[in-house]
Every structure is written in C-alpha cells, then in structure tokens.
Amino acid sequence: MPIRLALYQPDIAPNAGTLARLCACLALELHIVEPAGFPVGDAGFRRAGMDYLDRAAIRRHASFAAFEAWRAQEGARLILATTRAAASYVDFRFAAGDVLLLGRESAGVPEAAHAAADARLLIPLAAGARSLNVALAGAMIAGEALRQLGAFPAAGTAA
Secondary structure: OEEEEEOOOOOOOOHHHHHHHHHHHOOOOEEOOOOOOOOOHHHHHHHHHHHHHHHOOEEOOOOOHHHHHHHHHHOOOOOEEEOOOEEEEEHHHOOEEEEEEEEEEOOOOEEEEEEHHHEEEEEEOOOOOOOOOOOOOOOOHHHHHHHOOOOOOOOOOOO
C-alpha cells in the first residue's frame, strides 16, 4: 500500500464520500476514526461516493486510541495535514505505508493527534486564505505522495 488516508471524526458526509471515491479510484485505503458526525451510510456520503463505495477499502476505528494501536502494529508514520504546520507538503519526502491524517472541517484534530504525528504538513495558500476543503486538501497531498512514490495505479479509464 503506497499510502493510506485517514479521516479524524469526519463531520461533513459529502467530503468523506468524496475521499472514499478518491481512495477507490487510486487503490488507497480509507480509515475513518470514529465517531463520525454522520452515519457512514448517510445519503450525502453515498451520493458523493457514488457507485465507487463498493470498491472502496474502508476501515473504521472506534477511537483515536484504536487507530493508534492499528498504526503501531503496521509500523506506519502518521502524517498530519494541518494549517498549524510550518513545512509544505511538496517539500516532504513521503514513504510507502505513510498514513495521511485529515482533521474535521469544523475543528481539525486534538492535541493528542498533533503530538502523535511524525510530520505536520500544510498546503501553502494565498495571503488571507485560511484553509481548503478537506477533500481537496486530501486529494492534493495524496497526489503528491503517489507522484513521489511512483505509485499511481496502472492506466485504466481516465477520470
């Protein structure tokens, strides 16, 4: 697995569904750290994920502690996307098996997640801009990681 995406207690179903679709299309795992702010079968989640949800490898973790236990067992680095970082994602060297953690749209992640992160990355934005939509941020960073690792899926049908 080149990288994995993880959502910390996602609270906007269509964004989570969009990321599930991204993961299905790029052959990535999506990890959801519960509790989510919506039922994972929510209509908005299903609408955004479309028929790709059946192809998505989605793993749910009951809590951040359960997610961390899984990550420790995998020996995977935790890469946190955050507006509180100093390092740009384009300057970071991704490694196979990295887990990219995306926070809640409404509140990001708690200090425990910041403390657990092996790296904290940001997407440079224009002056005055606060943040991107979490699905866009996840797609940008995942794309860069896959580019670096030469791990995009073999050509199939175009997006």
